[in-house]
């Protein structure tokens with residue numbers, strides 16, 4: 419039968435403290451002025467890259483962090499934190515939400531499941547509301563999936579549809595929302611010609627409306643609730659395209675931060691509040707930024723903000739976003755069944771684990787790491803510490819974020835010798851990279867590098883091992899490029915800032931005084947990716963990885 423017990427590694431000892439450091443949004447790219455990691459002073463990471471010693475000829479290599487290596491549909495899909503941390507923690511490659519939704523739409527299975535049957539019961543007398551991120555970023559959602567869904571539901575009896583859009587500019591270029599909204603408007607107009615009453619009902623920028631995560635700022639979700647459910651917002655427009663264009667003109671506003679708006683009819687009445695008897699689908703496949711709204715839509719008992727009205731609706735997620743909480747209860751597509759993660763194995767083999775980040779990435783090193791599962795496996799052996807993030811600011815204003823505080827917690831955890839694994843996520847490269855502010859991103863990278871230094875110093879003191887890697891690229895390239903790799907200019911001759919992640923590989927560096935001298939990277943996994951890291955770390959803890967895990971990156975030479 420199945421056993422959690424891991425085999426002992428034949429050569430590597432147990433009992434070493436391991437620091438597992440994930441630099442968020444830290445890829446490897448050519449050095450140039452738009453590579454903020456290159457521009458920034460990063461002596462610690464530089465030293466890891468340039469280790470040359472007799473015993474440790476290589477401490478650094480690159481691993482894949484995008485596309486099929488992390489379970490995404492194609493090699494054109496950039497990496498992201500969900501799939502990156504899933505792969506790091508699970509040690510295997512799972513077809514991810516984006517892919518699963520593609521398959522379900524393609525085969526039509528999406529319309530055969532319980533989730534669809536459930537919401538369909540409202541089609542006769544109620545409105546179907548679709549809420550989600552409007553872009554082709556492929557990180558949280560995809561426009562082509564929304565288009566297929568619109569077609570599918572209207573062919574299956576939805577007579578009245580309202581779409582509540584969240585503009586992106588974070589996984590795609592800022593300003594692209596205008597085009598996405600125009601495309602959606604055209605599709606909805608075609609549906610209207612076919613007799614379906616379909617319209618955009620409300621909108622707002624993803625970072626300001628609805629898509630907060632890890633309970634950083636409930637006001638964000640409330641602003642969305644007011645517009646989507648209550649039909650109330652500070653801005654009222656007759657057309658969504660006009661709304662997006664006009665609101666973008668407000669100084670310092672962009673797609674990510676568009677204020678909430680509602681679409682009104684000629685009499686000034688909101689065209690699509692959510693009311694009793696309606697159906698609602700959140701069409702994002704990725705969990706972190708829709709868990710909060712899912713709770714607001716689903717939970718009878720709810721005290722995070724005053725909902726004013728709690729309509730009796732039939733609600734389904736595109737996926738189930740949290741398997742542990744069973745949230746939401748109804749969903750259109752089953753999520754990847756990520757089980758037997760390295761975290762669960764290690765805890766079941768007595769590894770005491772400390773995990774820490776600040777709020778905006780806290781769920782990444784816990785929830786995503788553990789296969790989209792909330793909470794610890796065994797509180798007696800694990801401690802998860804969340805450092806509150808600054809809220810209500812864009813992180814270019816405080817690019818150092820809580821890197822120092824996270825590093826201090828990690829240092830203290832290491833020096834306490836109470837833990838075998840101390841795992842952190844350092845958010846700076848990613849969170850500041852997403853703002854598109856190059857100068858601030860340089861400061862961010864330096865801060866992350868300093869945090870790594872503090873953690874490595876602690877590892878040095880306890881004779882431990884470090885594993886420093888990243889979940890995907892971001893800060894290493896801040897400009898949109900053409901196929902030849904040259905920066906693209908807009909019509910005013912200015913470079914087009916890239917706020918999104920990239921397709922670049924990420925580094926992994928392994929070392930520290932506790933590392934057995936014979937350890938080196940295997941030569942036979944040249945195209946290794948993030949999913950190879952879990953087996954590697956299990957080895958460093960003194961265990962063999964389970965046989966179905968992606969292979970380890972290291973071998974131990976006898977010397």
Ligand code: 3PG
Pocket residue numbers: 442443497498499500557558588589707848852
């Ligand atoms: C976000 O949610 O902030 C971005 O869409 C993706 O960033 P992450 O994958 O690094 O969290």
Ligand code: CO
Pocket residue numbers: 443499848849852892919
């Ligand atoms: Co990111």
